[in-house]
Amino acid sequence: MGRRLKRMAGISVAAVGGVAAYDLVQKQHAILRNFPVVGHFRYLLEKVGPELRQYIVTSNDEERPFSRDHRSWIYASSKGENNYFGFGTDNDVERNVGYPIIKHRTFAGTGASTAPHAREGVPVPVAKVMGAARGRRHAFRPASVVNVSGMSFGALSGAAIRALNEGAALADCLHNTGEGALSPHHQRGGDLVFQIGTAYFGCRDEDGRFDLDRLVDVVTSNPVRAIEIKLSQGAKPGLGGMLPAAKVSPEIAATRGIPEGQDCASPSRHTAFGDIDEMLDFVERIADATGLPVGIKSAVGNLDFWDDLVDRMRSGERGVDFVNVDGGEGGTGAAPLVFADSVAYPFRVGFAEVYKRFAAAGLQDDVVFIGAGKLGLPENAVVAFALGVDMVNVGREAMLSIGCIQAQKCHTDHCPVGIATQDPRYTRGLDVEAKKQRLANYVVALRRDLIKVSEAVGVSHPSLITADDVDLLDAQRTATSLGEVYGYEPGWGGLPTELATEIDRLMTTRP
Secondary structure (H helix, E strand, O other), X not given: OHHHHHHHHHHHXXXXXXXXXXXXXXXXXXXXXXXXXXXXXXXXXXXXXXXXHHHHHOOOOOOOOOOHHHHHHHHHHHOOOOOOOOOOOOOOOOOOEEEEEEOOOOOOOOOOOOOOOOOOOOOOOOOOOEOOOOOOOOOEOOOOOEEEOOOOEOOEOHHHHHHHHHHHHHHOOOEEOOOOOOXXXXXXXXXXXXXXXXXXXXXXXXXXXXXXXXXXXHHHOOOEEEEEEEOOOOOOOOOOOEEOHHHOOHHHHHHHOOOOOOOEEOOOOOOOOOOHHHHHHHHHHHHHHHOOOEEEEEOOOOOHHHHHHHHHHOOOOOOOOEEEEEOOOOOOOOOOHHHHHHOOOOHHHHHHHHHHHHHHOOOHHHOEEEEEOOOOOHHHHHHHHHHOOOEEEEOHHHHHHOOOOOOOOHHHOOOOOOOOOOOHHHHOOOOHHHHHHHHHHHXXXXXXXXXXXXXXXXXXXXXXXXXXXXXXXXXXXXXXEHHHHXXXXXXXXXXXXXXXXXXHHHHHOOO
């Protein structure tokens, strides 16, 4: 035994000596040349730093993009566990600027329940009928105000897409395909929104150009309820997407109609149209061919686009059925840091600018407004509804519900929980049967909290919460209503009387 220990010690000393010798002569890292062997601990700590901060260093409300409190609420909700918190808030309300305060009412309105823990799991449909204003043949009222945002097969694993789609079916909500086309993993029972990106995956010809006939074939043979034209997304607007060759498997290549094993780059802008008039012609062409509501998804930057869009829609001859505003704080699998940090307005600013333009033109009731960008948390969603959204899309929150640990390795193909990767080593760990229920539980929990907050405000539905029902704090100095902060006129952000009466009736007559 002693001889074996000596041999092992000798091997260890030799190995350390070899590492030290290499460190001293290599020229790539100054730290290793100056501090051989021990310098490697610096790189080790740098590599595991995010994990150390996540679990040991940061406070409950400090980490970004989702704090420990946020993740804990999503995890508990998705598992059907107790998602309440004790001992009061640990947010720094005393010093926080822009902190939202929802103003409850002492006496409930006619539609708000007063029973304890009322309406657990009750459906919460959208107040507006998507496509009705423009007479689309397949106009419909989305069954849920909370829906799954666009995340492509390719960026996400097949198992993750299956869990999201089956979970969406359980929760009776919509599942956006993302720009990566409609794969077999999307065909698991959930209703779909088909997203058309700049590369026209799933509806392109052999030369990569948009093909209307292929689009019609896809949407008529699948449960597609609406079509979304993606102009840009919050985390990398104006950039286009990139799926590295390592992720382009035979299945992804067949789904997208691209070569296998090659980098797959999406253009930054569309080629099927080049201005507002051409885009609206494109929208009407698709709507006529499919009968489905057609809308756009975009981050908000230069506001001339929105001025021109509203101006062209005033006549009522052409128009989009919905507008999905993605905040600059939205997520993505990979983006240059400057795009993730500094390109496009954050949701509240961007959405308010868009909504005000439609409202000033009297068009706000003809369009279904969708919001995205960290709106899968109850307080953020309430603010969004108060500003005028009709439904919210959840992306990273949905990923967290099916097991994402915020490892932030989406761009490396080494997602440790098998969500943002195509590597079988990791995807084998994602159990679809368990995760689909967690997605459904999370969606139901978020809808439940939205209903509970609505009841506290004295209304029966989150779309009845107005910009006057939420204030933003300037630390402990002043509180200013959302409407005043974002320049809303009286009545903006709310529903017209007819729609408000209809959604109130739908909510209060349910068993």
